[in-house]
Amino acid sequence: MMAKEINKRVVVVHWKRFAGTDIDIFSSLKGFCDSYPVYNYHTLNNYLSKKKIPFENDEIKIERQPLIHQVKRPDLPRVLFWDFDFDKLDWNRSYKTIIERVLDKGSPAEWEEMIRFYGRENVFLALKNDITYLSDMTMDAVCKYFQLSKEKLKCYTKKQLNQGHWI
Structure with a gap:
């Protein structure tokens, strides 16, 4: 039945x-x-x-x-957000965390989906103004993909300001 x-x-x-x-x-x-x-x-x-x-x-x-309920979210795999309640993610409010996570852990196809959802210009602005941490490897990939210099990324300038002391 x-x-x-x-x-x-x-x-x-x-x-x-x-x-x-x-x-x-x-x-x-x-x-x-x-x-x-x-x-x-x-x-x-x-x-x-x-x-x-x-x-x-x-x-x-x-x-x-x-009730007409249309979920507006990118088509990204749940596994990227293993530490969040995926169904309760606010895709607009949490854009910094989501963009950072997709760039750091996602595949090229998942990068494209993120860009499709947020828009290339918005992702670029988030990299420039909002995202404060990316690994060195991810920074290199982002710079190559978006054809940017590291100096344009907030995470790079923050890293340069907070270098550890050497002894």
Whole structure:
């Protein structure tokens, strides 16, 4: 027997009395009813489940809509991010860590995918302004690939400033 596919839905509330904020989205009907106790959860749930049409009165129109969830992330292997919860990575906010990891551990194809996702100019800017560490071998590969001098890389200039003392 095949498992029944569960479709995520949200509750869309169209407010008729407010011209400015005419639509609210709730993750569940229960959440809406908890926020607006004047509306009874069981009554609305029965109505929406049986009739499969929106509930409507003078104040509101309530309907269930499918949740359109599009994940925007690069097509990179999970193994590159073994120490992170891959499904919870914020691909935009964590761009420095992701670019650094792909450059350091990734294959040429994975470099191309990272560049496709972030854009060549953004990767270049991250190398120039944000990424503070790359191994010497990775720095050499990055300079060759992007046709840059090491002096353009923040990780190189930082390394030059923080050289250890010799005795």
